[in-house]
Amino acid sequence: MLTSNSLSLFFSISLSLDPIITRCSDCATGQASYICNLEDNLHAFQAEVAGLKELRSDLMSRVRIAEDEQQLKPLNQVEGWLSRAETLINDADQLIVQSPQHVENLCMGDCWSTHPRSSIKFGKKIAKKLQEVKDQKENGDFSDVASKPPLPSATERPSEPTVGLESNFNKVWSCLQKEQVGIIGIYGLGGVGKTTLLNQINNKFHDTTHDYHVIWAVASQDRPIERVQDQIAERIGLSNEGWKSKSLDEKAEGIFQVLCKKKFALLLDDIWEWFDLTRAGVPLPTQQNGSKVIFTTRRLDVCCQMQPNMDNNIRVECLPPGKAFKLFEEKVGSETLRMHPDISKLAEAVVEECAGLPLALITIGRAMASKKTPREWEYAIEVLRQSAASVLPGVGKEMYPKLKFSYDCLPDERFRSCFLYCSLYPEDYLIDDDELVDCWIGEGLLDEHTYLRNARNQGHFIIGSLIDACLLEKGPYGRVKMHDVIRDMALWIAGESENERFFVKSGVQLKEQPKAKKWEEVTRMSLRKNQIENLTEILECPNLRTLFLSSNDLKVIMDDFFNSMPMLRVLDLFNNMNLEELPVGIAKLVSLEHLNLSQTGIKKLPVELKALAKLKYLNLERTCDLKMIPQQLISSFSKLQVLKMEECGYGCLLVLEEMEHLKYLNVLTLTFRSASELEKASRFNKFFSCAIEHVSLQHFRDSRSLNIMALAKLQHLCVLSLSSCMDLEEVKIERNITEGAGCFHSLRSVTLSDCNHLRDVSWVIFAPHLEHLWIYGCIGLEEIISEEKLGEVAELKGNLNLFSKLKRLLLHRLPKLKTMYHHALPFPQLKQVCIMECPMLKKLPLNSNSAKGQRLIIEGKEGWWKDVEWEDESTKIAFLPTFIPRIIKG
Numbered sequence: 001m002l003t004s005n006s007l008s009l010f011f012s013i014s015l016s017l018d019p020i021i022t023r024c025s026d027c028a029t030g031q032a033s034y035i036c037n038l039e040d041n042l043h044a045f046q047a048e049v050a051g052l053k054e055l056r057s058d059l060m061s062r063v064r065i066a067e068d069e070q071q072l073k074p075l076n077q078v079e080g081w082l083s084r085a086e087t088l089i090n091d092a093d094q095l096i097v098q099s100p101q102h103v104e105n106l107c108m109g110d111c112w113s114t115h116p117r118s119s120i121k122f123g124k125k126i127a128k129k130l131q132e133v134k135d136q137k138e139n140g141d142f143s144d145v146a147s148k149p150p151l152p153s154a155t156e157r158p159s160e161p162t163v164g165l166e167s168n169f170n171k172v173w174s175c176l177q178k179e180q181v182g183i184i185g186i187y188g189l190g191g192v193g194k195t196t197l198l199n200q201i202n203n204k205f206h207d208t209t210h211d212y213h214v215i216w217a218v219a220s221q222d223r224p225i226e227r228v229q230d231q232i233a234e235r236i237g238l239s240n241e242g243w244k245s246k247s248l249d250e251k252a253e254g255i256f257q258v259l260c261k262k263k264f265a266l267l268l269d270d271i272w273e274w275f276d277l278t279r280a281g282v283p284l285p286t287q288q289n290g291s292k293v294i295f296t297t298r299r300l301d302v303c304c305q306m307q308p309n310m311d312n313n314i315r316v317e318c319l320p321p322g323k324a325f326k327l328f329e330e331k332v333g334s335e336t337l338r339m340h341p342d343i344s345k346l347a348e349a350v351v352e353e354c355a356g357l358p359l360a361l362i363t364i365g366r367a368m369a370s371k372k373t374p375r376e377w378e379y380a381i382e383v384l385r386q387s388a389a390s391v392l393p394g395v396g397k398e399m400y401p402k403l404k405f406s407y408d409c410l411p412d413e414r415f416r417s418c419f420l421y422c423s424l425y426p427e428d429y430l431i432d433d434d435e436l437v438d439c440w441i442g443e444g445l446l447d448e449h450t451y452l453r454n455a456r457n458q459g460h461f462i463i464g465s466l467i468d469a470c471l472l473e474k475g476p477y478g479r480v481k482m483h484d485v486i487r488d489m490a491l492w493i494a495g496e497s498e499n500e501r502f503f504v505k506s507g508v509q510l511k512e513q514p515k516a517k518k519w520e521e522v523t524r525m526s527l528r529k530n531q532i533e534n535l536t537e538i539l540e541c542p543n544l545r546t547l548f549l550s551s552n553d554l555k556v557i558m559d560d561f562f563n564s565m566p567m568l569r570v571l572d573l574f575n576n577m578n579l580e581e582l583p584v585g586i587a588k589l590v591s592l593e594h595l596n597l598s599q600t601g602i603k604k605l606p607v608e609l610k611a612l613a614k615l616k617y618l619n620l621e622r623t624c625d626l627k628m629i630p631q632q633l634i635s636s637f638s639k640l641q642v643l644k645m646e647e648c649g650y651g652c653l654l655v656l657e658e659m660e661h662l663k664y665l666n667v668l669t670l671t672f673r674s675a676s677e678l679e680k681a682s683r684f685n686k687f688f689s690c691a692i693e694h695v696s697l698q699h700f701r702d703s704r705s706l707n708i709m710a711l712a713k714l715q716h717l718c719v720l721s722l723s724s725c726m727d728l729e730e731v732k733i734e735r736n737i738t739e740g741a742g743c744f745h746s747l748r749s750v751t752l753s754d755c756n757h758l759r760d761v762s763w764v765i766f767a768p769h770l771e772h773l774w775i776y777g778c779i780g781l782e783e784i785i786s787e788e789k790l791g792e793v794a795e796l797k798g799n800l801n802l803f804s805k806l807k808r809l810l811l812h813r814l815p816k817l818k819t820m821y822h823h824a825l826p827f828p829q830l831k832q833v834c835i836m837e838c839p840m841l842k843k844l845p846l847n848s849n850s851a852k853g854q855r856l857i858i859e860g861k862e863g864w865w866k867d868v869e870w871e872d873e874s875t876k877i878a879f880l881p882t883f884i885p886r887i888i889k890g
């Protein structure tokens with residue numbers, strides 16, 4: 001260190017030295033030349049050391065400026081030079097301090113007398129150091145003292161300890177190791193832990209050795225490319241004064257120039273739409289250069305756009321109950337949970353309401369951390385069950401707004417209304433997507449379409465978008481589900497909204513209708529899944545458009561009940577088996593478009609229903625007691641598009657003729673109870689047959705053999721069931737059948753039950769798009785596809801593609817079933833097989849190539865599974881892990 005102290009010391013010494021040195025001026029060469037030259041040397045030495053000190057001081061200021069003002073890092077050679085200079089200066093200063101002593105010694109005698117050894121040595125030292133100082137000074141001429149700092153390979157990010165993300169982490173990390181994978185997507189619900197996962201990936205990079213330059217950037221809704229560019233620039237040392245004024249393309253160019261020479265891993269958090277890497281200047285990752293891009297998004301469609309291979313798009317799921325509890329416990333503190341024996345039990349109920357969503361577990365966990373009495377916990381459960389969690393701290397102000405972002409990003413009001421509508425269904429409810437769309441249509445949420453099919457297509461498009469936004473989840477069998485927390489948020493939004501007012505008390509054990517008050521603003525009301533018996537008070541709801549009363553214990557609806565809801569468009573009374581009568585007052589619902597009476601106990605339809613001139617949808621499915629439909633009632637619904645009469649007690653033949661008058665009829669479901677009924681129906685015109693979507697054949701008594709070719713021609717038939725056709729032995733296949741439009745073109749689902757004499761179901765080979773096959777209680781069934789029958793048509797059908805679309809197969813209680821098919825089949829789509837009580841079925845039509853790449857599950861009893869005979873060892877090895885033992889309930 002060059003301090004002012006050592007400087008002043010140096011000057012004071014040199015001043016005092018001067019007169020002494022001059023006194024000893026004529027010294028000669030030889031052994032004693034050091035001594036004789038000491039005077040000169042000391043002079044030169046002092047000067048050189050002073051120069052070195054100045055040089056060092058200048059260099060140090062330059063370094064300091066570079067470091068502080070330009071964020072540069074000193075060059076290693078500069079740092080080395082500075083430290084060597086320091087040592088040298090220290091040494092030199094010591095020598096200079098000692099020098100007066102030696103000069104004194106010299107000047108005591110004359111030049112030729114002998115001098116103390118130590119002084120000779122000293123003279124040598126001075127000469128040597130003089131040279132060193134000179135050399136050091138010469139090396140000290142640096143044009144640059146500092147440079148840009150090198151990129152650290154990854155910077156650690158703050159991350160909370162995480163619960164339950166390990167398996168997701170491993171998935172992403174192992175995906176990263178694959179050479180051929182360049183882009184990886186992480187998607188899932190808001191609040192499910194995607195960013196946390198990305199943080200973990202970043203920190204894993206930080207903790208391991210690798211050759212990536214890891215760059216973290218958060219995209220945003222607003223100008224995502226610019227924002228990401230700035231963050232990348234910051235990270236790779238591009239952002240300087242000029243950076244801000246550059247255009248997007250110039251920035252891209254700059255970024256590209258740096259990144260194309262590097263192996264990088266770009267961690268891109270929270271993108272909301274397709275992110276154009278190239279436009280941002282990020283070179284596309286290739287196998288050659290091994291770079292990676294890992295991004296997170298709430299949108300499934302964005303994943304597919306970024307990178308279509310779904311193996312590399314990883315969904316972050318909600319936590320399973322055990323892990324959910326662990327995370328919750330972490331936030332709430334185990335001390336609180338131990339405060340009272342009841343609290344930990346109550347905590348489980350709270351955790352259940354969070355449905356595994358980490359954001360909810362964390363927010364509500366924090367909210368409950370200070371609640372130490374069971375009463376407070378009971379209150380929390382109450383509000384959670386009532387979807388009123390927004391009263392808890394952190395929920396209404398922080399959590400919902402965070403989640404709501406996905407909602408705000410929906411394309412328009414229509415999508416938002418459709419989304420909110422789903423919250424009318426109870427918690428955890430699997431919503432049939434066609435039913436949902438039909439309600440939207442009834443409500444008028446979709447565009448007016450002449451053809452129902454077009455309207456339904458629009459509806460399914462919206463459902464798809466909601467699934468893409470992770471606001472709805474896909475369930476099995478074309479159903480959708482709303483996550484509990486998302487549903488609560490939807491109700492919260494509907495509660496805050498100006499133009500939508502919902503009243504939802506669904507699945508909360510209501511025993512009576514809510515007390516009469518004026519529901520001026522309520523637009524939708526759901527009282528689904530309660531225990532309401534009688535509706536005896538008028539509901540004044542002038543703006544009500546949808547009323548769900550399904551799954552109650554309704555017995556009596558008083559006549560005037562519907563008097564004050566003139567706007568009602570959707571009325572759902574589904575699943576009220578004790579409701580035997582519709583009030584005449586239902587005629588007041590002149591706006592009604594959608595009426596669901598399925599699974600009610602009604603015995604007749606009142607003729608007053610004629611007043612419902614706008615009715616488009618009428619559901620009478622499984623109204624077994626319905627024995628009377630007034631004549632000319634059905635035909636009076638001139639706008640009717642959907643008529644569902646499957647398993648309706650009233651024979652369909654009785655209204656078939658009237659249906660001919662329904663110009664807009666698009667969807668029809670029917671049950672035939674005899675072969676002659678079926679035959680008569682098949683004579684009706686083509687337009688009518690176009691509408692048929694579901695058909696069930698029930699209780700056939702009059703025939704042993706059935707020709708179903710009339711059904712094969714129904715273009716839109718998608719669900720077919722045969723049940724309790726006790727005498728039926730055979731369903732005929734015609735030799736001359738041709739493939740194509742004539743042949744079960746749309747059939748996706750077939751159910752056969754309790755047809756005791758049926759021996760095979762070979763006719764399903766004519767349903768090329770069959771996805772679900774369920775057969776149960778057919779005690780005479782021996783084979784599914786009969787080899788013999790197939791032989792009869794084989795020459796006509798070279799390429800069968802048998803079961804090429806089959807996804808689910810259920811075989812239950814088929815005591816004589818021996819074979820499904822005599823050869824192994826590829827089953828390229830098969831996902832689930834369940835086989836119960838089929839003791840003779842020992843061989844499955846599988847080989848080691850079957851169901852390749854599918855995550856097949858085979859369920860059954862362990863005893864049966866042990867005895868299954870396999871084609872070969874490799875087949876056995878392939879399928880053993882697919883098995884899940886199933887225990888019969890009840």
Ligand SMILES: *[C@@H]1O[C@H](CO)[C@@H](O)[C@H](O)[C@H]1NC(C)=O
Pocket residue numbers: 259260261262263283284285286288289
């Ligand atoms: C990586 O690949 C991209 C695209 O082919 C290319 O532009 C870039 O220069 C490559 N970078 C390296 C380091 O090879």
Ligand SMILES: *[C@@H]1O[C@H](CO)[C@@H](O)[C@H](O)[C@H]1NC(C)=O
Pocket residue numbers: 432435436439550572574596598619621
């Ligand atoms: C209407 O009836 C069907 C049964 O056909 C049922 O599944 C559905 O949930 C009911 N309600 C609505 C609103 O779709």
Ligand SMILES: *[C@@H]1O[C@H](CO)[C@@H](O)[C@H](O)[C@H]1NC(C)=O
Pocket residue numbers: 533534555556
């Ligand atoms: C509903 O009405 C029926 C028939 O009038 C009656 O027997 C029953 O007790 C009523 N239920 C309730 C809960 O009031």
Ligand SMILES: *[C@@H]1O[C@H](CO)[C@@H](O)[C@H](O)[C@H]1NC(C)=O
Pocket residue numbers: 734736737
């Ligand atoms: C098929 O054969 C049946 C009689 O076996 C006949 O009635 C029917 O018209 C034939 N259909 C075609 C498409 O040739």
